[in-house]
Structure formats: C-alpha cells, structure tokens
Amino acid sequence: MTRHIPEAVFWCLLAGALAVVILLIRERQISARLRRTVATLEASVRSRDEEIRHLATVRLPALMESGPHQPAGAPGLLHGHLAGSEYAISLKTVSDLFSRSAQAAQARADQSAKAALKASMRTLQGLANEQQLSISEMQDRHDNADVLQDLLAIDHTNSQFGRRAQAIAVLCGSWPGRQRSASSLVDVVRGATSRIRDYRRVQVHAQVDIAIVSRAVEPVVLTVAELLDNAARHSQPNTTVQVNIQPAHNGTAIVIDDAGVGLIEQEIRRATELLSGAGQTVDITRLGDPPQFGFAAIGVLAARYGFSVSVDTRSPYGGVRAVVFLPSALLTRAHDEGPDSVRARPPARHAAPPRPSGPVATEHVAPDDASRTPSADPTPVYASTAGGLPKRRRRQPTAEHTPPAERSAPETPQGRSAQDAAAIIGAFARGTRSGRASSSDHEGNPHT
C-alpha cells in the first residue's frame, strides 16, 4: 500500500505542473497580445496627437492665410491611414467650421469697410461736385486772366480729387453719381481727360458724331479717365497718350495707346480678371498697398453697364493698348438731344409764325407770353433762354452796315398800315396827355 503513495503523489505533481505550464503559456500569450494592443494603441494615440498638432499648427494657419476663396491648396492629413476614420471626420468638421467662420468674419469686415468707405467717399464726391460748381461760377464771374489761371489750377486738382472719390465709391457699390445728358463721344473722352493729372499729354483723334446715352456718360467718362490716368502714369512725361475712336459694326471702340513700359504676363492676367468684373464681389482689402482701385472699379462699371474693356494688346508705341468697346445699345447720334446745339435753336423754329405780322399774327403769338407787346417787340421771332428772356439773334453781315435801318425795321413792320400806326401813336399821346393833366391838377395827388 505504501508503495502506491509516492506514485500517487508523482501523478498529482505532474498534473499540477502540467496545469501550471499550460497556465503559464496562456499567460504569456495573453500578455504578448496585450503588449501588442498597447503598442498599437500608443501609436494610434501618438498619431492622433500629432494629427491634432498638425491641425493646430499647420492646417488651420494655412487656411487662415489662403483666405476663403481658394481652399484647394490647403494641406491635408499628416497620417494617411487615419483617413475615413471617425477622428478624421471630426477634424474635417473642425476645419470646415473654422474656415466658414473665417469667411464670415472676412465678409463682415469687407462689408463694413465698404460701407464706411462708400459713405465717406459719397460725402467727398458731393463736396467735390459742389466745389466744382463754385469754381465754374467763379470762372464765369471773373473776367481776369490771372484769376482764371489760378482757378484753372484749382479746378484741375478738384476734378482729379472728385475722380478718386468717385472710383472708390463705385468700387464699394455706389452709383457713379452726376446725371448727365447724352454727350458726344469726343466730349466724353475730353471730359475724361479733364480728370487726370497729365491732361496735356492726351491727344484725341476723332471726328465722329456718335454720342453716348445719358445714363452711360458718367460711367464711361470714369472708365476712360482711369485708363488715361494709367496710361499717362506709366509712361515717360515726354511721350503722348493717343486716343482714337473706331466705329465698328455693332458698337464703337475707344482705343487708348501709350508709349510706356507695358504690362507683364501676370499683370495682364490679373487686370483681365479685374476688368471682366467676373469676381463680382471685389475684395477691397486685397487690392494691394497702395490699393489699385482703377481696374477693379472699371470692372464693376463694365459689368453693370454692359461695355467691355481690355488691356491685353500692345500699343504700336510699345506700351499698353487699352480698348473700351461700347455696344450700340449705349450709343446714340450726336446732336439728337437738340436743345443744346446751337444749330437746332435758331430762328427756323420760331421765325415762321410771327413774320407775317399784323393783328392776326400778333394775336397768335400773344398767349405765348402775355407780358410781351408783340407790335413793338421783335423778340417773338427768337428763341428764349432758360430764364424766359428773349435771345438776341446775331446780326446779318449786310444789316450791320446800315444800323439805323435795322433798328427801325422791327418797329414798323411792313404789314402795319399807316392808319394803324397813327392810331397807336395817337393812343399813346392821348394817354400821356391825360396823365399829365390829372397829375398837374392835383399836384401829384391821386385823382379824387
């Protein structure tokens, strides 16, 4: 019996050892797996840490720098294996929110900058216009060459100042201001010339009688002024700026050539982009320093009024050729507006009815102006001024050699008979006589 006891113990121990070994092996396996998992998790946490640091230090600043308009160039994830994970999606949400809020802030800033600029430029524009009016009045009032010389200088500065304010106001969404009547293209170009510094270098070659419709006059003047200013500014002071007007099939082109340095490829691209007005919302905070308002303002005007401007050709003088193409819709015939052209004004319109004078004709004229005495006054023949005053017609060369004859002629037109004339003079004489009689009777006192 005792022989069996060690055997039993041995087997028990063996079984125990076996169990321990098995347990140990499992333990090892488990711990190895755990270690692997920990390592993976550690790596994952590290990569996420790195990822979020990358977001904070690289991606968001890049987004901030590039601005809201070109998110394509922004850097992506640092670790590609995270793409598609919950984590990456959250990161994307964060960056989207960030760029959206940056966009909103930018838009707000732009809006308020524009509003502030617009309001202040409108004020300046108003003041410049007011001042121009007073300068014009002074030019009319003072007939003195020295005074005029000074006024011309002030006028010139004032016009440039008005144009600057106007361009900025237009860029900020304002209207170009000043309503004008339809004006001939030549006047429009010369009006634009009036608003630049080196106006004496501009030469206008044109003999066309095309006019621009009233609503487009001021925008086109401003556009041409900005182009002329660019042309004059970027060329030598001893060169000229040539302006030609080319009628075309469905419009007219104003061609401005300078002999300056020209534009490089990149500038042309940028200018074309601005001039097309395609940007629609011009970001006034990104016009450079000092800001370049000219092209941007032209782009806004061109888009709004339907003309086109290009600066991508070289002028024959080596500089830039700027072309403003005005479609037929913006054009009209010169002198159509009538009232202002002298040739439309003259006797032809009014002369016919009163000429065959005499009672019938004068009665016909009388309702026109009750205060007028048709028999003694030749004025119904002539046009009148804005203030209702009759306009004097020029003397004919033959008439001026015989002044007395001309003077007496209207007083006794051939149509009036001798009897009529006598009756009128008689009535006049009787009137004065009775007047004198009554006043002398009572020593100037009213008749009682």
Added chain:
Amino acid sequence: MTPPGKKRGLVRPYVITDGRAHPTRNTLDLVTLVIAAGGETGGLSPEKRRVMELCRGGSLSVAEVAGHLRIPVSVTKVLLSDLVDSGHIVTRSPIPSAELPEPQILQEVLDGLRARL
C-alpha cells in the same frame, strides 16, 4: 431745355484752352465783334470749330460766343485770340455810339408825329 450744369462741367476749361488762361492778345473785350475769315477747320478743337460755325453766319460779340459755347468769357477770349492768330477769324470793334440815332432826333420825330395827330 437742358438745365445748365447737366451738360456743363464735363469738359473743363483747362482742357479747352490747354491750360492757358492768358489770351495771346489783349484787344478783345465783351462787345468786340468777331467774324469768320475762313480757313481750314479740320485741325481745330471742337470748341474752335463751334466758334467758326457760329461766326460763319455773321458777326457775333465775344460775350455772345461765350454764351453759345457755355464757357466763361475769359476762356472764350483765349480761344478767340488763338483763332485770330491762326487767321480763322477777324475782329471788329463795336459800332461807336455816335453812329446810333440820337435821343434828340427821336424826340423830334415824336414831336412831329404828335403835331400831325
């Protein structure tokens, strides 16, 4: 009628005179008469062409030319003196007042008429 100011002010006077304020001659005053003398108008500025058109029909005073062109008189003088220099126009001083009928004669005519009636 176009209100003044809508049309005016587009082309400024310094562009019209090319920056000059002093006429080349000092003989023009408000009532000096100017008459077109002919000549080629092709190379002239629009304002000078207008002056030529205006003066072709007869003589006009300086003040009238300024009124028609709607530019200040002193600016008109610069233009006109240029045109005189280039031979496009000639000037003539106004009719002296001595040639105009005297008030006394008019009075006599009136008296005569009165006596007859």
